Amino acid sequence: METSINFKGYLIRFTFMYIIASVAIVLIAEFLHINNAGMSMVPLVTAAAFAIGHFVNDHGRIPTSKERSVLVFGSLGISTLVSSVMVGLFLAFSSESQALVQALLHINMGVMIAVFAFVLGICAAMLWMSYGWFAKIQLRALERKRGVE
Structure with missing residues (x-):
């Protein structure tokens, strides 16, 4: 028998952890004067691990596979929205925004769409693996904990 699961709580947890981890990465990168482009997957994976940990503990x-798809695509939409807001805030408050916007205007729209689709694909794959791999790790930990009690 299949039960109906309310994913709202898990997606809210994902959202909060994604925002916290994203801000932390930006602050750390700024403080250490390093480029944070390579660290963009850290908030995504961290938030997925946090959300799936609660799912496994609850259930x-x-x-x-169907539940995992809901979690992956919900998280992908949330991360895209949050990232878009963060980029908008950066553009609104950055002294470099004018030059960045001018550079973006000279890029072929097809290329931008292809790059965006490619990055979304990578993010979806990372979320799919995270919601599978971290779930298995959490379940093993939960089973060990239950065995001890």
Whole structure:
């Protein structure tokens, strides 16, 4: 028998952790004067691990393929929205925004769409792996904990 799961709580947890981890990465990169482009997956994976940890603890199992898809695409939409807001804030308050906007205007729209689709694909794959791999790790930890109690 399949039960209906409310994913809202898990996606809210994902959202908060994604925002916290994203801000932390930006602050750390700024403080250490390093380029944070390579660290953009850290908030995504951190937030997915946090959300799936709660799912496994609540249900005592890993999500089904259908549940995993809901989590992946919900998280992908949330991360895209949050990232868009963060980029908008950067553009609104950065002294470099005018030059960046001018550079973007000279890029072929097809190329921008292709790059955006490619990056979304990578993010979706990372979320799919995170919601599978971290779920299995969490379940093993939960089973060990139950065995001890």
